[in-house]
Structure formats: structure tokens, C-alpha cells
Amino acid sequence: MHHLKLFCLAFLFTFLVGCSNERIEISNDVKLFASIPDGAREFEVEVLIIIPKGEVLKVNSRDYMKDFMVIGVTYRDVEGFVIFDSRKMQLIQN
Incomplete structure (x- = not known):
């Protein structure tokens, strides 16, 4: 379990550092929000x-907040x- 946690942290760090052309x-339909919702205002x-699954998105910025x-x-x-809920994310290897 400890190794899995370290692997997940290393993966997230690599993902967050990323490059500008990323x-x-x-792999699932997702909502594109106009702004970043906070817990209390999520539905406002x-x-x-x-965005339907399978689409490719250009990454402009990354941030990690607790489990998201x-x-x-x-x-x-x-x-x-x-x-993305990082507790539900899966690493897909080709």
C-alpha cells in the first residue's frame, strides 16, 4: 500500500509539472466549468x-486541491x- 501511495504521488507530481503543450x-464525459467551484458553491x-469521452483537451494550467x-x-x-476526483482516477498504460 505504501508503494502504491508513493507511485500515485510521483504520478501526480509528474502530471502537475507537465509542459505547456500538454x-x-x-475516458469519461466531463463538465467544463466557467470557473473553479468551491465546495459550497459547486452547483452555482x-x-x-x-465534453464527451475520448476528446483530447489542451492543458493550460494544473492545480491539486486535497483530493481533487x-x-x-x-x-x-x-x-x-x-x-477530477483523484481518488477515482486510474492510470491507463498503453
């Missing part, structure tokens, strides 16, 4: 679009934020 492919934040990864992305010339 792109990610999503405008959802710009639902917030990624600023561009999708079809629309900028917004995608929130």
Missing part, C-alpha cells in the same frame, strides 16, 4: 459544456476548468 484524453458555477485535480483546459476554442 494534452490529455478523457456555470457549466459551459459537457483542477485542470484549466481549452476545448474547441472554449477555455474552462475540468475537475
Whole structure:
């Protein structure tokens, strides 16, 4: 379990450091938010679009907040934020 935790932290660090031309492919439908929701205001934040699985997003910024990864992305010339629950993320290897 300890090794898995270290691996996850190393993966997250590598992901967060990233490069400016980074792109990610999503494996589930996700919401593109207009701004970063906080816990109490989560349902007050405008959802710009639902991005279907399999789409490739250009990464603009990355942040990690407790159990969530917030990624600023561009999708079809629309900028917004995608929130991932890191407790449910899976590493997919090719």
C-alpha cells in the first residue's frame, strides 16, 4: 500500500509539472466549468459544456486541491476548468 501511495504521488507530481503543450484524453464525459467551484458553491458555477469521452483537451494550467485535480483546459476554442476526483482516477498504460 505504501508503494502504491508513493507511485500515485510521483504520478501526480509528474502530471502537475507537465509542459505547456500538454494534452490529455478523457475516458469519461466531463463538465467544463466557467470557473473553479468551491465546495459550497459547486452547483452555482456555470457549466459551459459537457465534453464527451475520448476528446483530447489542451492543458493550460494544473492545480491539486486535497483530493481533487483542477485542470484549466481549452476545448474547441472554449477555455474552462475540468475537475477530477483523484481518488477515482486510474492510470491507463498503453
